[in-house]
Amino acid sequence: MLERKKLDRVLIVGGTHGNEFTGVFLIKKFEQFPHLIRRSSFEAQTLLGNPQAFGASVRYIDQDLNRSFGKQSLQGNVFNYEEQRSKEIAQQFSIAGETPADVIVDLHSTTANMGVTLILDTLDSFRLQLAAYLSSIDPSIKVYYSGNSGRNQDSLRSLSRFGIGIEIGVVPQGVLVAEAFLKTESLVYSILDYLEEYNGKKCPSFSNQLILYRYIETIDYPRNECSEIQAMVHPQLQFRDYKALHPGDPIFLRFDGTEIFYKGTSVVYPVFINEAAYYEKGIAMCITHKEHRKIEVALS
Numbered sequence: 001m002l003e004r005k006k007l008d009r010v011l012i013v014g015g016t017h018g019n020e021f022t023g024v025f026l027i028k029k030f031e032q033f034p035h036l037i038r039r040s041s042f043e044a045q046t047l048l049g050n051p052q053a054f055g056a057s058v059r060y061i062d063q064d065l066n067r068s069f070g071k072q073s074l075q076g077n078v079f080n081y082e083e084q085r086s087k088e089i090a091q092q093f094s095i096a097g098e099t100p101a102d103v104i105v106d107l108h109s110t111t112a113n114m115g116v117t118l119i120l121d122t123l124d125s126f127r128l129q130l131a132a133y134l135s136s137i138d139p140s141i142k143v144y145y146s147g148n149s150g151r152n153q154d155s156l157r158s159l160s161r162f163g164i165g166i167e168i169g170v171v172p173q174g175v176l177v178a179e180a181f182l183k184t185e186s187l188v189y190s191i192l193d194y195l196e197e198y199n200g201k202k203c204p205s206f207s208n209q210l211i212l213y214r215y216i217e218t219i220d221y222p223r224n225e226c227s228e229i230q231a232m233v234h235p236q237l238q239f240r241d242y243k244a245l246h247p248g249d250p251i252f253l254r255f256d257g258t259e260i261f262y263k264g265t266s267v268v269y270p271v272f273i274n275e276a277a278y279y280e281k282g283i284a285m286c287i288t289h290k291e292h293r294k295i296e297v298a299l300s
């Protein structure tokens with residue numbers, strides 16, 4: 001059982017990636033109307049993660065800020081904007097920082113068809129119970145566990161004891177989409193309400209069943225020796241995030257019309273399919289396994 005320690009500070013972050021406008025404009029709204037995120041038992045703060053990248057409407061200026069919070073990055077020399085920015089944020093909000101955040105909720109968007117996705121990097125009972133609660137009140141919410149991808153070591157949310165990522169898609173980069181904005185806003189309020197109950201030692205009711213999608217590996221686009229892509233995500237796979245992909249199903253379409261098939265040996269569930277920001281990372285999709293977890297309902 002998790003020892004329940006009161007949560008004193010919750011940090012809501014948007015614009016960790018400068019061209020993901022949902023989070024950016026939610027932060028601006030919360031800063032204009034702070035009562036919306038005010039709760040009695042903890043302090044809620046906001047942060048625009050990468051203001052320069054937002055100003056330029058790009059994901060980042062020099063390097064991906066959300067990969068800049070590893071121990072080595074934070075302890076190393078500063079050579080560029082994001083290295084400086086990650087140090088500033090860590091000095092303020094990390095566990096050893098000036099105003100440490102117990103929970104960081106980092107708001108993102110994706111060009112993949114992932115709907116509302118909660119990202120967990122660690123399966124502790126706190127986060128599992130929160131995820132079970134949120135998916136109880138909205139069963140369309142998907143829960144993605146980043147598993148052994150290393151995201152619990154280098155992401156902005158990894159600065160806090162309980163980091164949570166939120167993705168919403170399909171949202172084009174550099175575009176503000178009202179439906180995505182409203183859904184993310186509503187999810188933020190549900191999270192804050194849950195944390196308020198948690199601090200009050202209440203036990204919000206939720207299902208003890210949780211479906212989560214565990215990261216297994218990435219698949220890159222087929223590329224030539226110059227790293228140029230040689231095929232597209234297959235039209236039968238595009239926008240089919242969280243849908244079952246069977247061995248032998250088509251996953252890529254070459255420009256000459258020939259198909260490339262999934263060579264795995266079991267049914268998997270791809271996500272981040274054709275995410276625009278991942279072309280440079282060598283990722284055409286992330287492969288997950290679907291798991292049914294039984295969640296302990298009683299809060300300790």
Ligand SMILES: [Zn+2]
Nearest residue numbers: 017020108109
């Ligand atoms: Zn992002």
